[in-house]
Amino acid sequence: MKLINCHRCFAGEQRRYKLESHQLNSSTTVGVFLPKQALGPRPERVPVLIWLSGLTCNDENAVQKAGAQRRAAALGLALIMPDTSPRGDDVPGDPQGQWDFGHAAGFYVDAEKQPWSLHYRMHSFVVEELISQLCTEVPLDDQRLGISGHSMGGHGALVLGLRHPHLYRSVSAVAPIAHPGQCPWGRKAFSHLLGTTPEEQLRWRRWDAVTLLEDGHLRNDCLLVDVGSADPFLREQLRPEDLRHACVRSGQSLELVIHEGYDHSYFFVASVIDRHIDHHARALKTDI
Template sequence: MMGALELVGESRCFGGRQLRFAHRAASLDCDMHFAVYLPPQAESEPVPVLYWLSGLTCNDENFTTKAGAQRYASAHGVALVAPDTSPRGEGVPDDPEGAWDFGLGAGFYVNATNAPWSAHYRMYDYVLEDLPAALAGLPLDTSRAAISGHSMGGHGALVIALRNPGRFRSVSAFAPICSPTRCPWGEKALGNYLGDDRAAWESYDSTCLIRLAGEHLPMLVDQGEADGFLAEQLRPELLREAAQEAGYPLTLRMQPDYDHSYYFISTFIGEHIAFHASHL
């Protein structure tokens, strides 16, 4: 045990430690797991933090086991923090039809306002409040923080960074759901979690938020051109248009022949960590 945390897994990795914790999350009213990679530099001083938000169907372990990120985090002296993607456990509702794009594994990083989802599905608060509080006993300098993610998690990273000036030094995303108010995945999730008032959805749409942003964070987005979800669900052209209209300094890189998988993420994750390290 470490304070309110229960250490449930530990492995040596690139001179640092890959850890997995369990804790009670007040905002979600359930028990949660999250992963932390501490680079070797954390043995002598607090290190900056890169939060990683994963995509649909994922949990806290997908990124840590598939992305190969620890090698680069070790080299740059950056900790990696990867939470789960939704509340879990007995009493937490799931999609009534058992679909993979809503409910368990698909929290969309929003604070649900509709029953029955509102009792547990508050991933926005969890990432901003519960998770940093749970890290308090670790050798981390959470005042130097960046945020990144993939797909649904890319959406979450962009939205959380844009809505919280001063909390993060930089933001990046792989194949983010750029405008959930204008794609089937987002319309299903936001309609269920938030209700029918589409105006309320805009506070979780990065293409809306970027037009209102008072802080211009360094922002890097990578999108594979062979991604099967590109045209219908991800729509990076909408993010580019919004950034251009707002004068927001977005770097959007379209990567030929890459798809939506962790093969894509593992190819460019080193560049993303270097990008964040330069701002941390």
């Protein structure tokens, strides 16, 4: 690990680290906000909220635009904000322009098709490496983890939370791609990363929140999801009603709120971020 920079922030510190990842076969960057409880001569191990960002983003978007540090500092909560995809000269992108997403489309899956399978393993990176590496450097409580995200990252948070209910105590999402197997963005990414044969498409189900619910992947707690009524991607790409119906059919508790007039931008994320931090703080038993 290498510390790239560090800034004082709400009596805590906003840091940026460079990590070497076995899963990604490349280096990657991650933003880390540490509240004051995690600093000083006798630092405490603090609970953690992992935030997964969306298409075209990197680790700095949420750090600079979400405005999450103030509330996290008040509650003694660390924020971990990784990059969205592997990057580097040896990492394949989309030179023909057929994918549209370039390097920023890891989609938080473990790719099965070449040439992406060597590097595009964001699911395993987040689950197996991210927190374990950071814990060697900063005092994080790896038994108190929550996960959230925006857009493609909201999809990632829902999928990781449903697949690993004992790892993540709480799950939420802002404007998530809720049913990627049935929307243009998801189908295009899954086709490249996972394949298009009938057998390969059947395996898409493990990376889709709606089909995971249909297949019995449930949590005992409530999923928190916020979307904006003026989001231009609401019906075609995000499909929140598909998620609502899947939760009703499966018995999964869900709080889905459609906020009048809000769009897909980080202005919306910043408007609801405190509510998400509070949701995770309650589950992680911080002072709220």
